Amino acid sequence: xxxxxxxxxxxxxxxxxxxxxxxxxxxxxxxxxxxxxxxxxxxxxxxxxxxxxxxxxxxxxxxxxxxxxxxxxxxxxxxxxxxxxxxxxxxxxxxxxxxxxxxxxxxxxxxxxxxxxxxxxxxxxxxxxxxxxxxxxxxxxxxxxxxxxxxxxxxxxxxxxxxxxxxxxxxxxxxxxxxxxxxxxxxxxxxxxxxxxxxxxxxxxxxxxxxxxxxxxxxxxxxxxxxxxxxxxxxxxxxxxxxxxxxxxxxxxxxxxxxxxxxxxxxxxxxxxxxxxxxxxxxxxxxxxxxxxxxxxxxxxxxxxxxxxxxxxxxxxxxxxxxxxxxxxxxxxxxxxxxxxxxxxxxxxxxxxxxxxxxxxxxxxxxxxxxxxxxxxxxxxxxxxxxxxxxxxxxxxxxxxxxxxxxxxxxxxxxxxxxxxxxxxxxxxxxxxxxxxxxxxxxxxxxxxxxxxxxxxxxxxxxxxxxxxxxxxxxxxxxxxxxxxxxxxxxxxxxxxxxxxxxxxxxxxxxxxxxxxxxxxxxxxxxxxxxxxxxxxxxxxxxxxxxxxxxxxxxxxxxxxxxxxxxxxxxxxxxxxxxxxxxxxxxxxxxxxxxxxxxxxxxxxxxxxxxxxxxxxxxxxxxxxxxxxxxxxxxxxxxxxxxxxxxxxxxxxxxxxxxxxxxxxxxxxxxxxxxxxxxxxxxxxxxxxxxxxxxxxxxxxxxxxxxxxxxxxxxxxxxxxxxxxxxxxxxxxxx
Ligand code: MOS
Numbered sequence: 062x063x064x065x066x067x068x069x070x071x072x073x074x075x076x077x078x079x080x081x082x083x084x085x086x087x088x089x090x091x092x093x094x095x096x097x098x099x100x101x102x103x104x105x106x107x108x109x110x111x112x113x114x115x116x117x118x119x120x121x122x123x124x125x126x127x128x129x130x131x132x133x134x135x136x137x138x139x140x141x142x143x144x145x146x147x148x149x150x151x152x153x154x155x156x157x158x159x160x161x162x163x164x165x166x167x168x169x170x171x172x173x174x175x176x177x178x179x180x181x182x183x184x185x186x187x188x189x190x191x192x193x194x195x196x197x198x199x200x201x202x203x204x205x206x207x208x209x210x211x212x213x214x215x216x217x218x219x220x221x222x223x224x225x226x227x228x229x230x231x232x233x234x235x236x237x238x239x240x241x242x243x244x245x246x247x248x249x250x251x252x253x254x255x256x257x258x259x260x261x262x263x264x265x266x267x268x269x270x271x272x273x274x275x276x277x278x279x280x281x282x283x284x285x286x287x288x289x290x291x292x293x294x295x296x297x298x299x300x301x302x303x304x305x306x307x308x309x310x311x312x313x314x315x316x317x318x319x320x321x322x323x324x325x326x327x328x329x330x331x332x333x334x335x336x337x338x339x340x341x342x343x344x345x346x347x348x349x350x351x352x353x354x355x356x357x358x359x360x361x362x363x364x365x366x367x368x369x370x371x372x373x374x375x376x377x378x379x380x381x382x383x384x385x386x387x388x389x390x391x392x393x394x395x396x397x398x399x400x401x402x403x404x405x406x407x408x409x410x411x412x413x414x415x416x417x418x419x420x421x422x423x424x425x426x427x428x429x430x431x432x433x434x435x436x437x438x439x440x441x442x443x444x445x446x447x448x449x450x451x452x453x454x455x456x457x458x459x460x461x462x463x464x465x466x467x468x469x470x471x472x473x474x475x476x477x478x479x480x481x482x483x484x485x486x487x488x489x490x491x492x493x494x495x496x497x498x499x500x501x502x503x504x505x506x507x508x509x510x511x512x513x514x515x516x517x518x519x520x521x522x523x524x525x526x527x528x529x530x531x532x533x534x535x536x537x538x539x540x541x542x543x544x545x546x547x548x549x550x551x552x553x554x555x556x557x558x559x560x561x562x563x564x565x566x567x568x569x570x571x572x573x574x575x576x577x578x579x580x581x582x583x584x585x586x587x588x589x590x591x592x593x594x595x596x597x598x599x600x601x602x603x604x605x606x607x608x609x610x611x612x613x614x615x616x617x618x619x620x621x622x623x624x625x626x627x628x629x630x631x632x633x634x635x636x637x638x639x640x641x642x643x644x645x646x647x648x649x650x651x652x653x654x655x656x657x658x659x660x661x662x663x664x665x666x667x668x669x670x671x672x673x674x675x676x677x678x679x680x681x682x683x684x685x686x687x688x689x690x691x692x693x694x695x696x697x698x699x700x701x702x703x704x705x706x707x708x709x710x711x712x713x714x715x716x717x718x719x720x721x722x723x724x725x726x727x728x729x730x731x732x733x734x735x736x737x738x739x740x741x742x743x744x745x746x747x748x749x750x751x752x753x754x755x756x757x758x759x760x761x762x763x764x765x766x767x768x769x770x771x772x773x774x775x776x777x778x779x780x781x782x783x784x785x786x787x788x789x790x791x792x793x794x795x796x
Pocket of ligand 1: 297299404405561564
């Protein structure tokens with residue numbers, strides 16, 4: 062079947078199909094749902110960072126106006142912990158004992174008729190603690206250290222020997238701070254029970270996991286949990302897990318017998334749904350005088366919670382970035398009394414790439430070499446750990462095209478050598494390779510007698526443009542107009558899908574849609590196999606192509622029949638097929654599945670007197686395989702780059718020494734870039750169709766962010782001669 066007949070890299074830049082719904086306020090986000098008799102739940106959080114609850118007095122809260130119920134560890138009852146997930150163990154079930162593991166842990170939930178009444182009563186809950194010193198520092202000797210937590214450490218060659226004999230060696234340490242995901246839509250759960258069935262409107266990036274988890278936690282069959290998340294107000298990773306507050310909303314609904322809405326407040330968003338953890342990375346690079354890498358040694362230590370998991374493969378970045386005969390990468394986590402960290406756009410990769418790409422820039426200066434040339438001469442033409450060819454790789458093109466667009470050749474090598482309008486000008490660069498991720502996924506497609514189609518999968522739309530690209534793809538694969546296709550997403554009762562995360566959704570759902578649509582065409586051909594009235598009689602899927610609402614023979618395009626005519630003649634209301642995609646292993650493929658590649662170029666301007674830093678230009682050139690929608694893809698990269706500028710210059714979750722109380726847990730105090738901080742962004746896509754899946758795509762959800770921070774740090778060095786090895790880089794550090 063040649064449904065994808067024109068291998069263009071860039072699909073048309075079409076507007077979001079859900080754009081009008083969103084801008085008119087009609088897209089139903091989780092917090093928009095309300096049900097008859099609905100009560101509101103408000104959380105009470107721990108005010109110590111470590112210790113035990115010695116007493117909890119809810120009498121005043123229970124007597125307060127409108128209060129329906131107050132739940133604490135004393136009356137919540139037993140809840141199972143959720144199951145093992147692809148991201149590690151589930152968070153601990155809430156309200157199960159008196160132990161406090163971090164400041165801000167949920168210690169009670171108040172359910173009342175209104176949000177205001179619940180908030181008021183939550184303030185009346187009195188909690189006594191016996192506090193003990195909280196473990197908060199990466200180096201705390203009392204803290205438990207986990208080595209190689211995801212089994213991804215890499216080791217080949219003789220790193221120590223190569224470093225000892227290298228002509229140039231770089232050995233530096235880079236620090237990153239806590240950052241907090243701040244999706245615009247505060248995470249919301251609206252839970253209700255109909256008999257033994259749990260219905261949940263929820264901000265989730267993973268409806269399929271949520272239904273499985275809630276079923277396990279409440280000890281009910283999976284079919285009895287219905288998670289609905291047709292629209293989610295952003296995630297950036299915050300919606301990847303089944304958080305304790307989700308469980309509390311469902312529990313509150315069960316014990317009160319009413320629908321319960323729980324909306325995290327902005328301060329609660331800083332403690333209840335993950336963050337990018339602080340870390341320290343040591344990078345050692347060895348190279349020949351000509352700049353060929355002979356050794357890479359990357360060690361990363363990041364913070365994690367006392368009793369939870371976080372997937373943050375950081376040093377791992379260095380195993381796949383450059384061709385090098387001696388490589389070792391080691392990830393470590395230290396367990397601290399902090400809210401559980403969790404994926405934040407580009408988890409591990411964003412910070413790991415920051416350290417590696419700053420180190421590469423430093424090495425270039427040691428060698429007296431152009432930082433671009435250093436990257437180019439160490440290009441990993443083959444996938445370094447396996448030696449297999451990549452399923453696609455236009456990394457050099459990204460670097461070269463980026464240099465051209467940016468005007469890298471105008472750069473003078475010496476730090477502090479470029480000035481304009483009284484400002485120090487710096488050009489910085491970072492190369493990026495984003496890890497590949499895909500998981501098993503199902504989708505279902507239905508073609509109806511009226512010539513329209515419905516396609517669905519449980520994968521969710523979190524602002525990423527999922528509805529739009531799946532409409533485009535389904536229309537192409539069935540030969541329909543986009544207006545004739547409706548896509549359903551985000552419900553756990555739809556065919557199983559992996560998380561909207563890891564930059565993997567489009568390839569996973571898209572490949573399943575490919576299969577489903579191909580099956581539909583096959584079914585249609587089966588129906589007309591012996592139909593003497595059909596010009597398609599006797600055709601197989603490989604003999605035909607789709608278009609204009611039907612199917613035509615490839616060898617004779619005049620022999621065409623529409624779905625409408627076929628289904629009408631055969632008296633069929635519709636046809637449905639389910640498609641499955643499962644990622645192939647590198648062995649099966651004979652190649653290493655590639656994620657996206659990219660090059661990030663920035664111009665920074667630094668005020669020599671005040672140290673004020675401005676990003677003046679940013680160019681991102683991305684190899685994302687086939688780009689389904691040039692417009693949403695560009696927007697995805699720009700959004701990521703804004704996040705990258707935040708990581709580089711602004712974002713820092715600050716906590717108090719001793720308790721871990723987060724001191725800037727509002728959007729007024731947690732600084733993110735605003736419009737005036739964002740320059741014109743140039744985005745270009747290069748490369749070709751990826752060979753690892755039938756639709757040719759790679760993920761681009763996260764690569765937009767990755768690389769901005771090192772490119773900016775490198776630009777600041779070039780502008781000022783000051784090498785700042787920690788993020789965020791602020792003006793006081795440059796004075
Ligand atoms: Mo992403 S941080 O995998 O949602």
